[in-house]
Each structure stands twice: as structure tokens, then as C-alpha cells.
Amino acid sequence: MNSETTYLTDLAAVLWPCGGLLGPDDGTVRRMAHRNRGNQYLPVPNAHNPRVILPAHNRSAAARGITSFSQGHSLRERLRTLLLTSAFATGIAPLLLRDRLYVGAGPGIEHALSAALDRDLAIAIHVGPPRANRKPVLLLLTPGGRTIGYAKVAINDLTSRLVRAETRALRHLAESRLRDVTVPRLLYDGEWNGHPLLVQEALPVGDQTDRPTRHQLLRCVTQIVGLARVRERRLSASPYRRSLDERIAKLGARPEAAPLRAALHRLPDVSLPFGAWHGDLTRWNIASTARRAFVWDWERLAMDAPAGFDALHYDLNESVQAGVHPGVHRWLDTGSRLLRDPLLAESGLREHAVSTVMALYLIDLATRYLHDRQSESGNDLAAVDDWLLPALEGLQDRAAHEAAHAV
Numbered sequence: 070m071n072s073e074t075t076y077l078t079d080l081a082a083v084l085w086p087c088g089g090l091l092g093p094d095d096g097t098v099r100r101m102a103h104r105n106r107g108n109q110y111l112p113v114p115n116a117h118n119p120r121v122i123l124p125a126h127n128r129s130a131a132a133r134g135i136t137s138f139s140q141g142h143s144l145r146e147r148l149r150t151l152l153l154t155s156a157f158a159t160g161i162a163p164l165l166l167r168d169r170l171y172v173g174a175g176p177g178i179e180h181a182l183s184a185a186l187d188r189d190l191a192i193a194i195h196v197g198p199p200r201a202n203r204k205p206v207l208l209l210l211t212p213g214g215r216t217i218g219y220a221k222v223a224i225n226d227l228t229s230r231l232v233r234a235e236t237r238a239l240r241h242l243a244e245s246r247l248r249d250v251t252v253p254r255l256l257y258d259g260e261w262n263g264h265p266l267l268v269q270e271a272l273p274v275g276d277q278t279d280r281p282t283r284h285q286l287l288r289c290v291t292q293i294v295g296l297a298r299v300r301e302r303r304l305s306a307s308p309y310r311r312s313l314d315e316r317i318a319k320l321g322a323r324p325e326a327a328p329l330r331a332a333l334h335r336l337p338d339v340s341l342p343f344g345a346w347h348g349d350l351t352r353w354n355i356a357s358t359a360r361r362a363f364v365w366d367w368e369r370l371a372m373d374a375p376a377g378f379d380a381l382h383y384d385l386n387e388s389v390q391a392g393v394h395p396g397v398h399r400w401l402d403t404g405s406r407l408l409r410d411p412l413l414a415e416s417g418l419r420e421h422a423v424s425t426v427m428a429l430y431l432i433d434l435a436t437r438y439l440h441d442r443q444s445e446s447g448n449d450l451a452a453v454d455d456w457l458l459p460a461l462e463g464l465q466d467r468a469a470h471e472a473a474h475a476v
Contacts, residue, residue: 073199074116077170080196080205083224086262087175091116091168108172108179110194113153116168122194123157125169129214131157134193137208137216178261182209182220185257185268190217200448201441204228209268216271218256223264227441232265235368239269242367247292250362272363278356287412289355289362290379294344294416297372301417304425305338309373313429316436325439325453329432332461336425337472342376342417350379351386374433376416380407381430386450393449397456401427401463421475424468431461 074091081089091112109126112119113135121138123131132154156162183190186209195206207220223229239255257268281289304310314333320326347354348369356363381404388403389396407413408423418426435453437443443451 071117073118076199077112077116077119077122077196080224081170081172083222083262083264084194084205085172085175085177087173087177089173090171108177110170110172111163111166112168112170113166115166116170119196120198122170122196123162124191124193125163127191127212127214128157128160130191130193130210130212131162133210133214133216134195134208137193138195138206178207178220178222181261181266182207182268185259186217188217192220201443202227202231204232218268218270219253220266220268222261222266229265231368232267234370235366236265236267238367238370239267241370242296245296247296249360250289250292250364252367253365269365272356272365274356274363278358278363280352281355281357281362283407283410284412285357285359285362286355286383287380287407287410289357289364290350290377290383291412291416293347293350293364293379294342294376296345296370297343299342299344299376299416301340301342303338303340304336304429307341307343307373309343309375312373313433313436316440317432320436320439323439325435325458328458328461329435332428332465333432335465335469336428337468339422339425339472339475340419341422341426343373344376344416345370345372346374346378346382348379348382350383352383355383375426375429376418377408377413377426378430378433380404380413381427382434389450393452393456397460401460419475421471424464424471428461428464428468431457431464435461 078089078091081091108124110122111125111131113121113123121134123134125131135150135153135157153162156165179190179192182192189212191210191212193208193210195208197203197206204224205222207222209217209220211217221232221235223232236255236258239253242252243254251272253269253272255267255269259266310333314330317326317330317333347364347367348371349366350364354364354366384404384407385397385400388400404427405423408418408426409420435457438451438453
């Protein structure tokens with residue numbers, strides 16, 4: 070049993086307290102499962118590398134789960150999605166996929182969600198790659214395969230904090246007015262098996278939406294900034310810097326804490342606009358049309374950060390798709406150009422503060438990664454001492470130069 074199969078069995082214990090049995094589709098396991106008279110799910114592509122968990126005997130729900138959880142950003146991903154959906158639609162997928170997750174017949178997460186929303190539901194589950202903040206995302210479907218919404222269930226202390234934070238964020242966003250940005254409505258919040266649970270509506274994204282263009286991204290970013298009253302403050306006098314300083318202090322004796330604190334205190338005391346930021350705006354959390362952006366996963370929403378953080382976060386994650394080190398080198402240039410765009414200038418960000426904002430973003434990101442222990446999950450981007458601290462050192466020099474030559 071590897072770490073992923075262990076994760077899968079632990080996850081089954083959260084979602085189905087009646088018990089789960091993981092194994093190949095052979096006679097022994099099948100007979101044991103039959104005695105429990107429960108449901109059968111398929112880990113895809115297998116139990117050693119699960120990315121989605123699909124109902125074995127509901128073709129339409131399984132096929133819909135594949136398409137809904139596919140990113141579809143590359144030709145390879147689109148071909149893989151096409152093959153999988155065809156396999157489920159024709160009914161041959163259970164013959165091709167060897168591993169099974171059998172769950173007992175007692176009350177499970179499906180029953181709780183059906184009761185909460187007062188309708189019959191089928192579920193498909195997105196597991197995703199190993200990360201410290203990994204949690205199951207459940208696609209809620211009618212028995213015929215029509216999407217109702219998405220549910221998130223916490224599985225540990227970190228994901229509990231994130232699910233509760235997203236619940237609060239969705240409540241706040243329901244009272245906000247974003248002119249060109251659509252966010253999901255909160256449909257239900259509560260607990261399941263002692264863990265926080267939320268259900269949100271599905272956004273109308275699909276073939277008519279795509280990744281945002283530069284203009285669409287910045288339009289979205291500036292509107293999110295405006296969720297809070299935008300205030301201009303000197304860095305040294307800002308609540309944001311005090312808060313970041315306190316978060317670094319809570320890292321204790323970690324070796325990265327001292328260089329992060331030193332970098333923060335060396336930055337020039339420039340005047341910056343502070344507003345809201347999504348906190349995790351990436352290609353996986355946004356879709357766009359010419360007129361609107363659809364944005365989800367608001368668990369990191371914060372109401373006091375330098376304007377431009379979301380643009381930098383999106384651009385960094387795009388830049389490193391082909392490799393962290395060359396991507397970061399590219400981001401040092403592309404991120405700077407994004408912050409100099411006239412759309413962000415409307416938020417009050419001045420050119421002489423660009424590198425300071427970039428440095429603050431890296432310090433904030435490093436502090437988050439260290440608190441969440443992201444590097445322990447094998448995330449290359451979370452290897453703070455490998456790329457982030459060297460990039461931060463160069464940005465400090467650039468920030469001092471820009472501030473010294475401010476007009």
C-alpha cells in the first residue's frame with residue numbers, strides 16, 4: 070500500500086463512515102463487498118494514482134464527472150478526456166479499470182447531501198495531486214447526469230480552516246457587487262462526520278469559456294481589489310505589513326524565517342494601494358468570456374493586500390508550467406510588465422513600487438507555503454529555499470533602485 074492508497078482509504082473513512090474496501094475487481098473482494106450491499110466506485114486512473122473517483126454503475130454521472138474535472142488545456146488532456154468519457158458512455162470502463170472502492174450500505178456522504186438539498190443525487194469525486202491542502206471536491210449530479218453543484222469536505226485541520234474560510238467568503242461575496250465577475254452561490258453549509266462541509270452552485274462554464282486574456286485577467290483582478298475599500302498607505306504604516314511580520318514570526322525557528330523577515334524589513338517604504346485579493350487565482354479557478362469572468366475557489370480571500378497580488382499569482386503559475394526555474398526567471402519580467410499595465414495603474418499602483426509589490430508577494434507566498442507545509446507534499450513550487458529566496462534577493466535590489474529613482 071503506497072501513500073496514495075492510504076490516502077484513498079482514509080478518505081473513504083471520512084466520506085463513508087460505514088466503511089470502505091479498496092482492492093482489485095476479483096472474486097474475493099467482490100464477494101466481501103456484496104455482503105455489505107453498498108456502492109462501488111472506480112479510482113481513475115487507478116488506486117495508486119487516484120485523480121477522480123467515479124460511480125461504477127452510473128454511466129452518465131461518471132462521464133459527466135470526467136468532463137467536469139478535466140482542465141482540457143492541452144491536446145493530450147483533451148484526448149484523454151475524450152477516451153475516458155467514451156469508455157464510460159459505452160459501458161466498457163468498468164471492464165478496463167481494475168481497481169475498485171467498495172463502500173458499505175450505511176449512511177454515506179451521498180445520503181447527507183441528498184437530504185441537505187432535498188433531491189436524489191449521484192456523485193463524482195475529484196481528488197487531485199498530493200498537496201497539503203488537498204481535499205475531496207464532489208460533483209453533485211442528478212441521476213441523469215445534470216450538474217447541480219459542488220461540495221467540499223474537510224479531512225484535516227488545514228482543510229477545515231480552508232472550507233470554513235470559503236464558506237465565510239461566499240457569504241461575503243453574496244452581498245458584494247462585482248460588475249463583470251460571477252461567483253458561485255453558497256447552497257448549504259454544515260458538517261459531515263465531524264468535518265466542515267459546504268455546497269456551492271456550479272458556474273455556467275464550458276465550451277463557451279476559456280482562459281482569460283491579459284485584459285480579461287486584469288479587469289477581473291482590479292474588480293476583486295475593489296471588494297474592499299482601496300486605501301493607499303506607506304508600507305511601514307500598513308496593517309498588512311504588521312500582519313505579514315506576525316505570520317513570519319509564527320514560523321518560529323524555521324531556517325527560512327530569518328531571511329524572509331530580513332527581506333521584508335529591507336524593502337523601501339513606498340506608498341502602496343491595498344485592497345482585496347482572491348488568494349489563489351490560477352487557470353484552475355477562473356474561466357472567461359469576452360464580457361465576464363467566472364471565478365471559484367475563494368478559500369484564500371483576504372481583504373487587505375497590495376493591489377496586483379492576484380495578477381502576479383496567476384502569472385507565476387502560468388510561467389512555471391514548463392519548469393520552475395526557467396518559469397520564475399520569465400515571471401520576473403512578465404510579472405513586472407503586468408503590474409505596469411494601465412488597468413492596474415487605475416488602482417493606484419505606481420511604477421516605482423512594482424518590484425516592492427513583487428517582493429511582498431513572494432514573501433507572502435513563502436510564508437503561506439511554510440505554514441501549510443506544502444513542500445512536504447512534493448510541490449516543486451513550494452521549495453522556498455530552492456528558487457524563491459534567490460528570486461527575492463534580486464527583487465530587493467530592484468525595489469531599492471526603483472524607489473530611489475521615483476519621480
